[in-house]
Amino acid sequence: MDLLDKFNPIIEAKAKLPFEDGDPFMVCMEEVISQTEAVINGRRTILAGTNNYMGMTFDKDCIAAAHQALDSLGTGTTGSRVLNGTYAGHRELEKTLAEFYGTRHAIVFSTGYQANLAMISALCGSKDYLLIDADSHASIYDGCKMSDATVVRFRHNDPADLDKRLRRIGPDVGRLVVVEGLYSMLGDKAPLQDLVKVAKAHGAAVLVDEAHSLGVYGKTGRGVTQEAGVEDQVDFIVGTFSKSVGTIGGFCVSNHPKFEVLRLVARPYLFTASLPPSVVASATAAIRKIGARKDLREKLWAGATRLHDGLEKLGFELGAPVSPITAVKIPDQATALRFWSGLLNEGIYVNLAFPPATPQGIFLLRCSLSSAHTAEQIDLMLERFEKVGKNLGVIGAASEKRPSGEAEQTEQDRPARGVAAATG
Amino acid sequence: MATSTELSEEQVFEDVVTLLKPFNKKGIEITRDTDFSTDLDLDSLAVMDLVAAIEDHFDITIPLNLLPDLERVGQVSEKVHDIIKG
Ligand SMILES: Cc1ncc(COP(=O)(O)O)c(C=O)c1O
Numbered sequence: 001m002d003l004l005d006k007f008n009p010i011i012e013a014k015a016k017l018p019f020e021d022g023d024p025f026m027v028c029m030e031e032v033i034s035q036t037e038a039v040i041n042g043r044r045t046i047l048a049g050t051n052n053y054m055g056m057t058f059d060k061d062c063i064a065a066a067h068q069a070l071d072s073l074g075t076g077t078t079g080s081r082v083l084n085g086t087y088a089g090h091r092e093l094e095k096t097l098a099e100f101y102g103t104r105h106a107i108v109f110s111t112g113y114q115a116n117l118a119m120i121s122a123l124c125g126s127k128d129y130l131l132i133d134a135d136s137h138a139s140i141y142d143g144c145k146m147s148d149a150t151v152v153r154f155r156h157n158d159p160a161d162l163d164k165r166l167r168r169i170g171p172d173v174g175r176l177v178v179v180e181g182l183y184s185m186l187g188d189k190a191p192l193q194d195l196v197k198v199a200k201a202h203g204a205a206v207l208v209d210e211a212h213s214l215g216v217y218g219k220t221g222r223g224v225t226q227e228a229g230v231e232d233q234v235d236f237i238v239g240t241f242s243k244s245v246g247t248i249g250g251f252c253v254s255n256h257p258k259f260e261v262l263r264l265v266a267r268p269y270l271f272t273a274s275l276p277p278s279v280v281a282s283a284t285a286a287i288r289k290i291g292a293r294k295d296l297r298e299k300l301w302a303g304a305t306r307l308h309d310g311l312e313k314l315g316f317e318l319g320a321p322v323s324p325i326t327a328v329k330i331p332d333q334a335t336a337l338r339f340w341s342g343l344l345n346e347g348i349y350v351n352l353a354f355p356p357a358t359p360q361g362i363f364l365l366r367c368s369l370s371s372a373h374t375a376e377q378i379d380l381m382l383e384r385f386e387k388v389g390k391n392l393g394v395i396g397a398a399s400e401k402r403p404s405g406e407a408e409q410t411e412q413d414r415p416a417r418g419v420a421a422a423t424g
Numbered sequence: 425m426a427t428s429t430e431l432s433e434e435q436v437f438e439d440v441v442t443l444l445k446p447f448n449k450k451g452i453e454i455t456r457d458t459d460f461s462t463d464l465d466l467d468s469l470a471v472m473d474l475v476a477a478i479e480d481h482f483d484i485t486i487p488l489n490l491l492p493d494l495e496r497v498g499q500v501s502e503k504v505h506d507i508i509k510g
Contacts, residue, residue, distance in 0.1 A: 134472060144488070151488040153472065161476075168485045361469060 018334050022341060024352040034058055035372035040349060046377050048367045049351035053324050054215045054296050055372030056246025059289065062282040066247075069281035076276040081108075082263065085274030093284045097251055100287050101222055101237065105259040108251045108280075110272050112211055112240025113139040115250030117146055118266035119207060119238055120178065124149035128174035131165055131204070133157065133190070135359045140178055140209065146267075149176075156183075156359065159194040166202040175204035181213035181224030185358050185366060187325030189217075192228040200233055207236040212368075215244030215290040216324055221297060241279070245286045249275045296371040300324055303369045303378055310382040315395040319364065327353070328365040328385070335392055336363035342388035348381055431508060436482075437501035443477045444497065456498025482508060 022041065031039035035055040036047050056062055069089060079085035090108060097106035109115040120143030124130050128149040132140055135156040144151040152169070155161040162177065169175060177199040179190050192208065199206045210223035218226025221244075225234050235256060241249035252262075263269060275283075290296075301324075308322040319327030330336035333354065340352040343365070351366040358364055367381070389395040431439075441454045447470055448454065452463060460466045466474065475486050478500070484507045494500050 150485075152485055153488055155476070164480075165485065168479075168483065356468070361467065 018337055019341075022344070024337065024340050027344075027349070035370050036374075036377060038349070040344065043345075043347055045344070045347045045349050046380060047349050048369070048373075048381050049349055050370065051212065051243040051368050052246060052370045052372070053212075053244040053300060053368070054246065054286070054290060054293070055370045056244065056282075056286045056289070058372075059246065059286065061289065062246060062285045065281040065285040066278040070276075070278040073277035075278075077274045079273055080270055081274045082270055087274075087277055087280070089277050089280040089284065090274060093280050093287070094251075096284050096287050097253055100220075100291055101253040102231075103237075103253040104255045104257075106251060106253045107259070107262060107266075107269065108249060108275065109269055110250070110275055111248060112209075112238070112242055112250035113142075114268040114272065115238050115240065115252055116140050116143045116209060118143075118262070118268035119236060119252050120144060120176070121146040121268070122262050122266040123147075123205070123207070123236075124174065124176050128176065129169050130176050130178060131162060131169075132178045133180065135180075135183055135185075136178065137180065137184060137209065137211070138357075140180075157188065157191055157195075159191060159198045162195060163198045163202075166198065166204060171203055175202070176207055177204050178207045178209070181208055181210040181217065182323060182325065183320075183359075184212050184325065185353055185364060186319030186327045187212075187323040187366075188320035189213075189224055189323065192224050192230055192234075196228070196230045196233050205235040206233065207238060208234050209238045211238070211240045212243060212325060214239045216297065216300065220291040221293075222291075241283045241286070244290060245283050247279050247282045247286070249279060249283055300369060300371040303371070303373045303375070306375060306378045307367060307369060307381060310378070311385060314382065314386050314389065316385070316389065324369045326367045326369070328367070330363045330365060330394060333363050335394060336365065339365055339388055339392055339394060342391065343384055346384040346388060348384045431505070433501060433505040436505045436508070437498070439481060440478060440497060440501045440504065443481055444474065447474050454497055456496065456501070458497045459495055460497075461495070478504060484508060 027040060029038040029040060035052050035058050038045055038047055073087060077085040077087060081090065094106040094108055098104065109118055116139035120130065120140065124147045126148035130144050130147065130149045130151045132144060132151065132153055133156055134153045152165050154165050166175065179195055182189050196206055208225050210225065213223040215221040217224045220226065225231050225237060236252055236254045238252050239250065241247045304324045305322050308318065308326050311326060311328060312318055317329040319329060330339055336352060340350065343350055353364040353366045355361045390397050437456065444454055447464060447466060458464065460471065479486055482504055484504065490503060494503060
């Protein structure tokens with residue numbers, strides 16, 4: 001028995017997909033021009049799906065800090081944080097994070113994925129209960145697998161369901177509720193006030209993953225927790241440097257008095273090498289900026305609103321109210337693939353998202369915006385979305401221009417306009 | 425629900441069969457050997473709804489950790505009976 005035979009259904013399913021214009025899972029950025037443009041398949045392309053919310057990847061100060069660290073400290077630490085991998089920069093970054101969040105403690109991991117693995121598996125042992133939102137990111141599910149705890153899912157963004165589950169479990173065991181600030185696929189926000197209220201009424205601890213909300217929500221960009229005014233009740237905030245911070249890495253901040261012991265027990269902290277000095281330096285520079293740069297947040301939100309409203313007006317079905325993530329729902333897989341490659345041919349890159357990465361078995365064209373996007377770029381995205389959408393019949397050919405009753409008549413006159421118009 | 429501690433495994437099985445009705449799209453006969461994925465074609469979403477319906481009916485928690493071992497209806501009723509007994 002070949003070990004990889006178990007993947008035959010996946011290999012067969014993939015072979016059947018209509019990959020007419022390239023494989024969406026094998027995109028290569030041949031050249032990166034800026035935060036918002038790259039060369040893909042030899043074509044200059046607008047990037048509309050990179051999670052680069054604050055445009056930090058090309059921030060001058062972040063680049064300068066990274067250069068300096070690279071030149072003076074070398075390309076890597078070649079060791080774990082608890083051996084030879086803690087440099088002054090790692091300490092400085094943790095101090096910067098604690099100051100940014102106003103917490104007593106901060107711990108830095110090598111990725112956000114590892115931050116979730118580390119926190120969830122270390123916090124919850126065999127006698128404890130993990131209560132996770134059903135739409136949680138893979139890193140949360142994997143953290144649950146790694147922990148020895150009993151894992152209970154509650155319905156997505158449903159405080160009443162969480163309440164019921166906490167009641168059944170009772171107060172005599174350790175319980176950690178894990179939610180995200182902004183859900184990465186549909187771009188829907190957690191009702192954090194209500195969820196936290198329920199958790200606290202039952203005496204459960206709360207961990208919020210702010211991967212997609214750091215920099216984006218809250219007065220100083222601390223995320224949905226800050227915006228919801230529940231920072232004093234959330235026990236642990238997890239985040240990543242791979243999105244709004246513009247580099248790579250993960251972290252957790254907390255006021256828990258025993259927090260530091262996690263450095264001795266969290267395996268994804270102990271048994272992997274620490275972040276290279278240049279990454280640490282640019283992350284530190286970015287975190288310092290994110291709090292102060294309200295202008296970037298405002299620009300991001302203006303762009304997000306422009307894209308969201310524009311797509312909605314064109315007749316697309318969107319996943320959630322305005323956020324820097326705009327997910328366009330596409331009825332089936334083949335159309336989603338054609339739409340995705342159609343956009344790429346028109347010089348627009350978005351994420352194509354399929355189950356199991358998406359909830360409810362839906363197919364998405366997922367856009368995420370950056371504060372670096374211009375209004376002109378967003379208008380171009382809308383134009384191309386309209387063109388491809390009409391070609392494929394995802395939106396009606398006349399969806400915008402139907403001012404009078406006349407349109408209805410012409411539609412009756414032309415009963416054979418086809419599936420495209422009928423579904424539009 | 426107060427009497428749930430006295431439920432026999434057979435009664436639990438019958439209740440599970442009733443709860444399964446809305447999920448039995450093909451209208452097949454449910455036995456202890458009916459397989460959720462191969463016989464009933466339940467996807468992960470339907471499984472979540474079914475588990476929630478069973479949890480609500482018996483007022484119990486069925487952790488995610490147990491799901492991989494619950495492939496057939498009989499396995500579920502046995503497990504639910506175990507959980508109710510405590
Ligand atoms: C909600 C959530 N948590 C964690 C992660 C992992 O972050 P990282 O890219 O730093 O591993 C992601 C990103 O994919 C995410 O969307």
